[in-house]
Amino acid sequence: MTTDIPPHTDVSDSRRAWREAELARASLYLCTDARSAQGDLPEFLDAAYAGGADIIQLRDKTLEARDEIAALEVLKEVAERHGKLFSVNDRADIALLVGADVFHIGQGDLTSAQARAVLGPDVLLGRSTHSREQALAAEADGEIDYFCVGPVWETPTKPGRPAVGTGLLAETAASAVKPWFAIGGIKAGPRLSEVREAGAERVVVVRAITSAVDPAAAARVLKEESA
Numbered sequence: 015m016t017t018d019i020p021p022h023t024d025v026s027d028s029r030r031a032w033r034e035a036e037l038a039r040a041s042l043y044l045c046t047d048a049r050s051a052q053g054d055l056p057e058f059l060d061a062a063y064a065g066g067a068d069i070i071q072l073r074d075k076t077l078e079a080r081d082e083i084a085a086l087e088v089l090k091e092v093a094e095r096h097g098k099l100f101s102v103n104d105r106a107d108i109a110l111l112v113g114a115d116v117f118h119i120g121q122g123d124l125t126s127a128q129a130r131a132v133l134g135p136d137v138l139l140g141r142s143t144h145s146r147e148q149a150l151a152a153e154a155d156g157e158i159d160y161f162c163v164g165p166v167w168e169t170p171t172k173p174g175r176p177a178v179g180t181g182l183l184a185e186t187a188a189s190a191v192k193p194w195f196a197i198g199g200i201k202a203g204p205r206l207s208e209v210r211e212a213g214a215e216r217v218v219v220v221r222a223i224t225s226a227v228d229p230a231a232a233a234r235v236l237k238e239e240s241a
């Protein structure tokens with residue numbers, strides 16, 4: 015994405031400000047693998063962004079580092095063309111190498127301080143949370159820019175992780191100041207309505223778009239229903 019930067023403006027500060035503004039506007043966050051089976055990663059990413067995805071994260075545990083970097087370079091190019099954010103999961107070294115907008119960590123990954131030490135100040139940091147205590151900790155952590163709460167329903171993308179239900183969403187909505195996303199088994203229709211009614215204004219989805227015959231249309235419906 016090309017932006018006009020005023021004279022004497024620090025480039026890093028400008029990049030950080032743009033990323034924060036995009037995060038504040040975001041309501042639809044997609045996690046996808048590298049589409050190795052389908053062989054359509056660039057086309058899929060283009061369709062998802064065009065349909066309304068605000069952030070796309072590549073999360074593919076099957077990839078070696080070089081292949082992950084190659085896939086992320088594709089994601090970066092598509093994201094920049096659409097003027098949208100892209101996210102790296104778990105690997106701070108890879109996030110640094112590809113110039114990620116967003117870096118997402120789980121409870122057992124790097125601490126936020128460690129991630130910040132590697133990536134510097136202008137990358138947005140996100141954290142997965144699965145309980146009230148973890149959500150409160152993410153809210154209180156000055157290095158964390160957003161957090162996810164879930165899984166709301168059990169999902170095969172997180173096997174063995176118990177569902178937290180919509181009650182935790184309501185508790186989070188009552189106190190959270192930072193941007194936060196509901197995640198886990200969410201799709202258009204009654205489930206999206208339930209998380210919205212619980213107070214979640216932002217959602218993360220996987221299969222709702224990755225398994226769709228028409229990813230752009232699926233993203234469009236989710237975006238419209240989450241508005």
